[in-house]
Amino acid sequence: MPDRKESEADHQTREEARAQSGEAAPALALSGGGEGASKLGRDDWVRAAYAMLAEGGAASLSVERLAARLGVTKGSFYWHFKDRADLLDALRRRWTQQLVITRVEAAGGAPEEKVAHLLDIVVRSTRQRRGGSLELAMRSWARRDAETARVVEAVDQERLDYTAGLFRQIGFDPEEAEARAFLLYAYVFSQGVFTFMEEKALLARIHALCRRRIAEPEDGARAAE
Amino acid sequence: MPDRKESEADHQTREEARAQSGEAAPALALSGGGEGASKLGRDDWVRAAYAMLAEGGAASLSVERLAARLGVTKGSFYWHFKDRADLLDALRRRWTQQLVITRVEAAGGAPEEKVAHLLDIVVRSTRQRRGGSLELAMRSWARRDAETARVVEAVDQERLDYTAGLFRQIGFDPEEAEARAFLLYAYVFSQGVFTFMEEKALLARIHALCRRRIAEPEDGARAAE
DNA sequence: CTGCGTCAATACGGTTGCGTATGGAACGAT
């Protein structure tokens, strides 16, 4: 039975639970909170649920396990949320606002640099594993939930459009820009999905080459200048 | 509550269940079966479960819903399988044996043609949606199950190695072959994952271009001939 | 007809999970 193995130790204090889950204390909630930050805010719940979503997917995200992870009981959960569906809504919204684009835009620079930044996102990100799990969880969830499917498709579309725009700014014609944008997106997404990409060696070997195939102009007809 | 909505109508005959689930009757089981094929074999269960895995993921694959889908009760299930874990094992094995590589090899031809075949797999496949869902479900499942992670990684590695081998046969040096193999895999995988790829128009627009970026030699230095 | 193997129905106990109801502790305001 390869599925569950926890849920034996229940009944524990908040501090114990936090200690064993390896999670940092909420730390915001009340801005003046001194040490323990004894009360949880809605945002603490959403953040913890977000982590669980990445680990186990939406289907195995239960209210009671979430509460146990936070060291409280579900009595508290239903004070902050109407429903489990209410929590899931919040998760969808949070994921939508986790914008990669704004991060890239904030870094600024020429379109070429932005593309390079996009290409390196997974490589740079220390916790690529979690990012990939999230993307995976969202898409797996989207297969059986229409609203999630809507959200995910919208985000994908936005990312693709943005990337295609960069390529157009660089000078590719619209079709070529769209194709390269998709290739780039597929490449970055796959980096987060395939576990053998965690061997740094493989990634180091192929990254520069992939980057060239995706982002550089054709070698024969070098455009202008 | 966007999750469940079925499981109200239970208690029905086998034929009713099959009719309303829109599924074809098992149709093998007993090779001499005339009409209804009244008895189910272990393989029928695995096949039905395989379909449910694609639709809902491993977490939401329950024995009782599976039985209901087949028009029987779980009393029957536990005759064919020791466990739910037993069924999941069978699913993992089935997925492992669903070899794309052998299909491509069977078609034969020069390495270039095989690469082309790989590139067109999703485009050709009429039920790309289901294939993508399966790949997605397996990987989402693998994030929380070690054995599945092992299986998936082995399959990915095999596919990557095979594709890299093709590129080496074409004449690329090993590093370039590996990089292009990954790009190809990422491209094909992503086609099955992103829902906006279901618009045939977009795919038609970018496919040729992507194919060139992935499979064709650099335009500047055209190799030999 | 009898017995046996095969597949399935029914019934049961146990666990997990959802959502509700209700009460209590901490804290600030009046």
Place this chain on the structure above:
DNA sequence: ATCGTTCCATACGCAACCGTATTGACGCAG
């Protein structure tokens, strides 16, 4: 001190599942 707000605990009913035990229907060999 009293009250209201905020967060949490406990207890309950209910449904979905898992796995087991028992019994039944059906075909087939003897």
